[in-house]
Amino acid sequence: MQLQLISFVLIIWNCMDYSGCQPHSSSRHRQHKAMAGGSSGCQQSGCLTCSDYNGCLSCKPRLFMHLERIGMKQIGVCMTSCPPGFYGTRSPERNTCTKCRSECDSCFNKNFCTRCRAGFYLHLGKCLDSCPVGMVHSDAQRECVPRCSAECESCVNSDTCTRCRPGLYQLNGRCHHICPDDYEPNDKLMECTPQVHCEVGEWSEWSPCSRSGRTCGFRRGQETRTRQVQQYPSPFGNPCPEISEVKECLVKKKRCQGARRRTDRKERRNRNNRKDKESQEGRRERKRERERERDAGEREDSDNRNKTENRHRRGHDSQTISPEDGLVQ
Incomplete structure (x- = not known):
C-alpha cells in the first residue's frame, strides 16, 4: 500500500511536467509548486507539504493521510483519525488511512x-x-x-423470548427481574401484565334525611349518597376511593303517621297492665285476710278448749277432798 501511494505521488509530479495534464498554462505554474509548511493553507489543513491541485502530499506528525475521491481526482487530507470505513496504519515514513x-x-x-x-x-x-x-x-x-439470551429458556431468536428462566417475568418477548412501570408480576403466568386501576361511577343523589331508619319524629338526622365500582383494581393497581358518604342534616320535626295509634295502643297496654297488677294485689290481699281470719279462729278455739279443761280440772279436785279432811283442830 505504501508503494502504491508513492507511485501515485510520482504520477502526480510527472503529470505536472506535461501541458496535457491541465487545460491552460496559468494553472500549470501552481501545479509545479510543492510548498513547505510555510503556506498558510498547509498549516490550516494539517499538511506538512501540499499541492493546490492534489491537496496534502504529506502530513504533520501523528496525523493520518486520507485520500478523498472527487470525481476522477483524489485529494489528500490530513486527519487526527480515519473516517468510518477506514482504519489507520502508522509507520516511520507516514501514517495513512486504509479502506476496510x-x-x-x-x-x-x-x-x-x-x-x-x-x-x-x-x-x-x-x-x-x-x-x-x-x-x-x-x-x-x-x-x-x-x-437465546441468558435469561431465556426458549426463544424465537435472540430478540424474542418465548419462555423465561425461573424467577423472571416475560413481557413482549423479553425477560424481566422487575416488571416495568404500569405492569405488575403475575406469578401464575410468570408474565408482566398491565396494571388495572379502580374505576367508579358518578355519585347518586343524597338520600332523604333519616334517623334509625325513620324519616320523621326527629330533628337531627343523616343523609347518604353512594357510587358504584365499575372496575375493580388488580393486586398492584390503584385502590378504590370511598364509595359512600354521610353528612348531618336538619329537618322540621313532625309526628310520624300512625304514631297516635301506636301511642293509644301503648296506653291501653299500660292500663291493662295496671289493672292486672291491681287485681293481682287484690287477690293477694284477700288471701292474706282469709289467712288472718283463719288464724284468729284457731286461736279462739284453742282458748275455749283451755278454759273448758281448766273448769273440769277444778271440779274434779273439789270432789276428791272429804269433810274430815277439811276440818282442822
Missing part, C-alpha cells in the same frame, strides 16, 4: 471488523452473510448472537 474490507462498515484493521454493512453480521471480527450453527442474526445490531 468491502463487507465492513468499520474496522480495527484489515482482518478485524467492528461493524458490518447491511446484509452481513459480525462474528469474532468477521462479517458473515450467515451466522454459525447455534447462533442467530440480529438485524438491529448486525451481529451473530446466541440463539
Whole structure:
C-alpha cells in the first residue's frame, strides 16, 4: 500500500511536467509548486507539504493521510483519525488511512471488523452473510448472537423470548427481574401484565334525611349518597376511593303517621297492665285476710278448749277432798 501511494505521488509530479495534464498554462505554474509548511493553507489543513491541485502530499506528525475521491481526482487530507470505513496504519515514513474490507462498515484493521454493512453480521471480527450453527442474526445490531439470551429458556431468536428462566417475568418477548412501570408480576403466568386501576361511577343523589331508619319524629338526622365500582383494581393497581358518604342534616320535626295509634295502643297496654297488677294485689290481699281470719279462729278455739279443761280440772279436785279432811283442830 505504501508503494502504491508513492507511485501515485510520482504520477502526480510527472503529470505536472506535461501541458496535457491541465487545460491552460496559468494553472500549470501552481501545479509545479510543492510548498513547505510555510503556506498558510498547509498549516490550516494539517499538511506538512501540499499541492493546490492534489491537496496534502504529506502530513504533520501523528496525523493520518486520507485520500478523498472527487470525481476522477483524489485529494489528500490530513486527519487526527480515519473516517468510518477506514482504519489507520502508522509507520516511520507516514501514517495513512486504509479502506476496510468491502463487507465492513468499520474496522480495527484489515482482518478485524467492528461493524458490518447491511446484509452481513459480525462474528469474532468477521462479517458473515450467515451466522454459525447455534447462533442467530440480529438485524438491529448486525451481529451473530446466541440463539437465546441468558435469561431465556426458549426463544424465537435472540430478540424474542418465548419462555423465561425461573424467577423472571416475560413481557413482549423479553425477560424481566422487575416488571416495568404500569405492569405488575403475575406469578401464575410468570408474565408482566398491565396494571388495572379502580374505576367508579358518578355519585347518586343524597338520600332523604333519616334517623334509625325513620324519616320523621326527629330533628337531627343523616343523609347518604353512594357510587358504584365499575372496575375493580388488580393486586398492584390503584385502590378504590370511598364509595359512600354521610353528612348531618336538619329537618322540621313532625309526628310520624300512625304514631297516635301506636301511642293509644301503648296506653291501653299500660292500663291493662295496671289493672292486672291491681287485681293481682287484690287477690293477694284477700288471701292474706282469709289467712288472718283463719288464724284468729284457731286461736279462739284453742282458748275455749283451755278454759273448758281448766273448769273440769277444778271440779274434779273439789270432789276428791272429804269433810274430815277439811276440818282442822
